[in-house]
Amino acid sequence: MRATIRNTLGVRTLLLAFAAATPAAAQDVTGLYLEWTRDPCTTMVVNWVDLYPDSPDVLYWRPAGGAEWKRAQATRRVIAPSVLQRRTVELKGLEPDARYEFAVAAEPAKDARPLSFRTMPTDLSQRPVRFVAGGDTMATRALFEDMNRRSTALEPDFVVLGGDLAYENGVQATRVVDWLEAWSRTSIAADRRVIPLVAAIGNHEVRGHYGGTPPTDAPYYYGLFSLPEGRAHRALDCGAYLSLVLLDSAHTFPIEGAQTEWLAGALAQRASQQFLFPVYHYPAWGTTKAPRGGTPLDAPVARAIRANWVPLFERHGISAAFEHDHHNFKRTHRIRAGQRDDEHGLLYLGDGAWGVHVRTVPPEGSAWWLARAEPRNHLWCVDLRADGTATIRAIDAAGEAFDVVELGAPRSAPVQDR
Numbered sequence: 001m002r003a004t005i006r007n008t009l010g011v012r013t014l015l016l017a018f019a020a021a022t023p024a025a026a027q028d029v030t031g032l033y034l035e036w037t038r039d040p041c042t043t044m045v046v047n048w049v050d051l052y053p054d055s056p057d058v059l060y061w062r063p064a065g066g067a068e069w070k071r072a073q074a075t076r077r078v079i080a081p082s083v084l085q086r087r088t089v090e091l092k093g094l095e096p097d098a099r100y101e102f103a104v105a106a107e108p109a110k111d112a113r114p115l116s117f118r119t120m121p122t123d124l125s126q127r128p129v130r131f132v133a134g135g136d137t138m139a140t141r142a143l144f145e146d147m148n149r150r151s152t153a154l155e156p157d158f159v160v161l162g163g164d165l166a167y168e169n170g171v172q173a174t175r176v177v178d179w180l181e182a183w184s185r186t187s188i189a190a191d192r193r194v195i196p197l198v199a200a201i202g203n204h205e206v207r208g209h210y211g212g213t214p215p216t217d218a219p220y221y222y223g224l225f226s227l228p229e230g231r232a233h234r235a236l237d238c239g240a241y242l243s244l245v246l247l248d249s250a251h252t253f254p255i256e257g258a259q260t261e262w263l264a265g266a267l268a269q270r271a272s273q274q275f276l277f278p279v280y281h282y283p284a285w286g287t288t289k290a291p292r293g294g295t296p297l298d299a300p301v302a303r304a305i306r307a308n309w310v311p312l313f314e315r316h317g318i319s320a321a322f323e324h325d326h327h328n329f330k331r332t333h334r335i336r337a338g339q340r341d342d343e344h345g346l347l348y349l350g351d352g353a354w355g356v357h358v359r360t361v362p363p364e365g366s367a368w369w370l371a372r373a374e375p376r377n378h379l380w381c382v383d384l385r386a387d388g389t390a391t392i393r394a395i396d397a398a399g400e401a402f403d404v405v406e407l408g409a410p411r412s413a414p415v416q417d418r
């Protein structure tokens with residue numbers, strides 16, 4: 001197995017990507033990815049995955065251009081039921097908006113160009129922030145890598161993926177290996193900066209897709225990502241200017257009940273955050289998967305989201321919600337209280353078509369909630385500015401920015417209980 005994997009094209013390319021480390025250590029790495037569990041301004045979680053329990057557990061890191069490498073001991077866990085070995089280091093106490101160099105497993109050679117990462121600024125007045133959003137990432141490795149390259153070329157601060165990553169269904173570890181290799185080789189910018197990843201859960205992370213028991217029914221999602229509370233729903237805050245609220249659309253946690261109560265508290269606590277984006281897999285305002293005799297809005301999961309989460313989004317105000325799963329491009333009209341409201345409504349952007357085969361959308365004019373929908377692969381590129389304005393562009397696989405949203409205010413106006 002070891003020899004076979006070493007001989008794949010993917011791993012040979014990965015070797016070049018990790019050329020900063022010595023070949024003996026680097027050649028075994030299946031995947032490398034960065035994420036955050038807490039303050040993205042002062043921390044970074046570095047993960048690397050291989051197949052071998054006895055390979056080195058050490059991360060080398062230093063401020064960019066520093067003379068001396070520091071060593072950090074990684075924790076190792078097995079991503080059961082596979083034999084993938086995940087090593088994790090969380091670096092804390094970092095400088096905001098600063099670049100650090102790093103290498104896994106072995107100290108880089110003196111003349112190597114090491115990989116690097118960058119922390120988030122504490123304030124948008126330090127510099128604007130760009131992130132990329134999308135979901136439903138890997139029907140084929142080629143589709144996944146093509147869109148990853150589009151994303152990485154935009155040099156975002158991070159990428160947030162709204163579920164359905166490797167399509168392993170909680171079972172097929174080989175697809176996880178492929179996904180990790182693909183992500184690792186395509187998430188390194190030209191200047192050697194590795195783009196961090198924030199991942200929500202989708203149905204294809206879960207055995208049975210809905211109503212699964214965490215973590216056993218979604219072993220790769222729960223095994224790959226750092227979830228401090230052991231739950232897929234969680235929030236990530238960058239200073240006072242940006243919050244991401246990641247939700248589990250009934251894959252391993254019910255929508256109603258405890259998750260909705262958590263969401264109510266999370267939104268209330270973040271009332272003064274400047275920008276706030278919910279990210280979840282199944283769309284409240286979809287483009288396909290209509291039940292017989294109904295519309296996409298009639299799907300039970302969509303109904304549950306609109307009954308439980310949407311009133312909270314409306315009460316507290318959001319910048320826009322990212323929805324996925326339907327494998328199309330869509331931008332809704334602004335919607336509030338179940339109808340189009342161009343002045344005070346909320347915006348829902350989707351529908352998860354990063355690296356999958358696209359579907360069909362409702363005929364034009366037949367779906368009142370849709371401002372625009374097309375079966376088109378795309379990512380969303382979000383530019384946030386200190387004055388509270390933002391530009392959100394849909395960019396397709398050919399690099400064309402084919403849809404643009406300008407936010408004149410960072411969040412929809414809060415609404416009192418009706």
Ligand SMILES: [Fe+2]
Pocket residue numbers: 164202203204281324325326
């Ligand atoms: Fe899905």
